[in-house]
Amino acid sequence: xxxxxxxxxxxxxAIGLPGFALAQAARPTQGSHPDFSGIYFPAVGPxxxxxxxxxxxxxxxxxxxxxxxxxxxxxxDDPGRYCIWPGMPRAVWGAPFSVEIQQRxxxxxxxxxxxxxxxxxxxxxxxxxxxxxxxxxxxxxxRWEGDTLVVETDKLKPYPYMTRMATSSAAHxxxxxxxxxxxxxxxxPAKYLVDxxxxxxxxxxxxxxxxxxxxxxxxxxxxxxxTCTDTLWDDYLTQRxxxxxxxxxxxxxxxx
Amino acid sequence: xxRTIVALxxxxxxALAFPAAAHHSFAVWDMTQNIEFKGVVETLKFRNPHMAMTxxxxxxxxxxxxxxxxEGAPANMLVxxxxxxxxxxxxxxxxxxxAPRKDDPNEYFIKSIVLKDGTKFQSxxx
Numbered sequence: 001x002x003x004x005x006x007x008x009x010x011x012x013x014a015i016g017l018p019g020f021a022l023a024q025a026a027r028p029t030q031g032s033h034p035d036f037s038g039i040y041f042p043a044v045g046p047x048x049x050x051x052x053x054x055x056x057x058x059x060x061x062x063x064x065x066x067x068x069x070x071x072x073x074x075x076x077d078d079p080g081r082y083c084i085w086p087g088m089p090r091a092v093w094g095a096p097f098s099v100e101i102q103q104r105x106x107x108x109x110x111x112x113x114x115x116x117x118x119x120x121x122x123x124x125x126x127x128x129x130x131x132x133x134x135x136x137x138x139x140x141x142x143r144w145e146g147d148t149l150v151v152e153t154d155k156l157k158p159y160p161y162m163t164r165m166a167t168s169s170a171a172h173x174x175x176x177x178x179x180x181x182x183x184x185x186x187x188x189p190a191k192y193l194v195d196x197x198x199x200x201x202x203x204x205x206x207x208x209x210x211x212x213x214x215x216x217x218x219x220x221x222x223x224x225x226x227t228c229t230d231t232l233w234d235d236y237l238t239q240r241x242x243x244x245x246x247x248x249x250x251x252x253x254x255x256x
Numbered sequence: 257x258x259r260t261i262v263a264l265x266x267x268x269x270x271a272l273a274f275p276a277a278a279h280h281s282f283a284v285w286d287m288t289q290n291i292e293f294k295g296v297v298e299t300l301k302f303r304n305p306h307m308a309m310t311x312x313x314x315x316x317x318x319x320x321x322x323x324x325x326x327e328g329a330p331a332n333m334l335v336x337x338x339x340x341x342x343x344x345x346x347x348x349x350x351x352x353x354x355a356p357r358k359d360d361p362n363e364y365f366i367k368s369i370v371l372k373d374g375t376k377f378q379s380x381x382x
Contacts, residue, residue, distance in 0.1 A: 075284045080305055096333060113332060115305075224332045228304045 034147050034179050036193055037103045039222065040215035042096060043192055045185030050093035050213040052165050062166070062204045069162035079161050083228035085117050087136030088153050089173045089199050090165055093213035098223045101193075108142070108149075113223045121151055131155045134169055151175040168203040184216065191217040285327075285355045285365040287380065293323050293364075294351045302341040304330045307366065309344070311352055325354055328366030329379035339377045344369060 029035055042050070058066060085091070097113035106126035110119040121140040122128030131139035134157035142151040153173040159166055176196045184190035192214050199209040237244065295313035307328040313321050328334075331341070344350055349372055354364035368378040 083305065097330075114330075221336075224335055226304050226330075226332050230303050231301065234301075 031105065033144050034149075035103050036101050036108065036149070036177065036179065038101060038217050039219060040099045040101065040193055041218040041221055042093070042099075043184075043214040043216040048192075048214040048216075050211060052090075052093075053209060053211070056165065056209060057206045058204065059206045062162075065166075066162040073163075079164070082232065083115060085115050085136040086164075087117075087159055088119070088138050088140075088156055089167075089171075089175075089197055089211070090159070091117050091119070091137070092175070092195055092197055093211060097226065098218070098221050099215055100223050111223060113226050115228060116226050121149075134158075138171075138173070145176075147178055149175075149177040151177065165209075166204060167199070167201050170203045171199060171201040174198045174200075193217070282365070284357055284359065286358050287355045287365070287367070289355045290353050290367060291356065291364070292351060292353050295323065295349070297344055297346050297348045297350060298322060300341070300344060300346055302331045302334075302344075304332055307331050307334065309352075309366070311350070323352070323354070324363055325352060325366045326357075326363045328369075333379065334369075334377060337377050339369070343371055 080086075086095075091112055095112065095114040099113070100111045102109045102111075106123050107128075108121040110121070112118070117137070119137040119140065121142050124141050124143045128141050134155050136157060136159075138153040138157075139155035140151050140153040142149050144150070151174070153175070154171070156167060156169060156171045156173075158168050174197070178194055180192045180194055181189065182192070195213040195215070197211045197213065199205070199211070201209075293311055293313050295311040298310040298312045301308040307330070309325045309328070311323045311325065313323055315321055335341075351370040352364075352366055353368040353370070355367055357363040357365075367380050368376055370376045
């Protein structure tokens with residue numbers, strides 16, 4: 001993978017957030033295109049924290065499903081407890097874990113520490129493979145519009161958790177990603193990957209849902225292995241009345 | 257050493273967008289409470305998506321009581337804060353600040369862990 005370098009543009013723009021200095025478009029490049037490769041962490045600070053919209057534009061049928069869901073499901077009945085991937089578009093914002101992006105001319109690979117999620121974005125001009133089976137991350141194909149990467153995602157499997165920004169298999173996500181450089185909340189120079197996302201799902205929502213997610217480049221961080229299913233396995237063993245051996249109790253250097 | 261290491265869980269909670277994503281709702285916990293328990297770690301599940309532990313405390317009359325912390329920050333978040341799980345392994349004496357479940361006051365959420373040397377790992381709250 002060719003690693004780009006940060007080449008600061010002369011283009012500057014002011015952002016109207018308190019405590020922030022003039023912003024600069026940051027343009028690390030890979031060939032003629034920006035390079036998004038790096039390790040990121042969800043940005044914090046005024047205007048940068050991404051949130052699910054407080055009011056989602058459910059259609060009438062979906063509103064009824066939300067009401068029914070809330071009658072039947074408790075707060076503990078949550079897919080997160082069972083390590084279900086949030087998938088697209090929910091994976092894009094919010095989780096307080098590192099995200100690694102590796103960019104090649106033909107594709108981008110994104111690894112989320114949280115839930116060990118993985119996503120592939122194929123470049124449209126490099127003969128992307130087809131996807132037959134719907135998945136949590138869906139099928140993403142991208143193109144460049146100047147320094148902005150435009151990604152379209154479909155083939156998403158339903159996410160029927162009505163209090164968790166549910167989506168049907170009709171969901172379609174368009175993202176516009178670009179790099180920025182400006183001061184962080186402490187006034188220090190920082191680099192960001194901004195993802196402006198629009199979700200349309202005519203089976204669930206009456207209008208597009210727009211979300212802006214910002215990741216801060218954090219080369220000082222790494223990804224930590226995130227295993228999530230140990231508790232589920234333990235619960236199963238308990239139900240079966242089984243106990244695994246504790247290998248650490250064995251003495252070191254035991255002879256035959 | 258007396259230092260506090262604060263995680264972003266609070267931010268994540270309010271951002272909880274990842275409601276959609278990472279964690280289930282924390283609304284089951286009465287996060288307005290900060291109940292301090294000093295004791296010895298009895299069991300530890302240092303895991304994702306949430307850690308859990310039981311702590312054996314000694315009541316004023318000398319009897320023992322087990323406090324059940326059924327949920328806390330994700331293990332990865334605590335590691336990133338610098339918490340070595342060995343320092344909270346069973347047998348270690350620590351202080352935990354917890355918030356009870358609204359519907360079961362016998363279960364607690366771990367808001368902070370304070371080591372014997374005063375180092376505080378704070379995932380949410382004061």
